[in-house]
Amino acid sequence: MENRDIFKEISGLIEQARRKVAAAINDEMVVLYWNIGKTIKEEIMKADRAEYGRQIVQSLTAQLVPRYGRGFSVQNLWHMVKFYEVYPILSAVRREFSVQTAHLKLDAKN
DSSP states (O other): OOHHHHHHHHHHHHHHHHHHHHHHHHHHHHHHHHHHHHHHHHHHHHHTOHHHHHHHHHHHHHHHHHHHOGGGSHHHHHHHHHHHHHOOOHHHHHHHHHHHHHHHHHHHHO
8 A cells, every 4th residue: 555545544534533523522512502501591580580690691701701711701601591492402402403413524525
């Protein structure tokens, strides 16, 4: 086997592994964001006050952003709540987004 053939084969293995890692990370991030949205929504529903909800999110952001980065801003946390509201059943979320991930994988191969 020529050096070029070995390079091509190994490159293919690396690319395949990278796609799998990216898909696994994306799946976990979807579940994480859904769970965060659910947790915030349930806490807000307990209090049944919109102002309290804003305070919760503001307080969370102040604690999360320094530790985990800007991805947990006030706006992003509200997006996570909305995500949970739109997809209140986790298995449906996983099904929906695994189908989208499968399409991405097919597109990457072509």
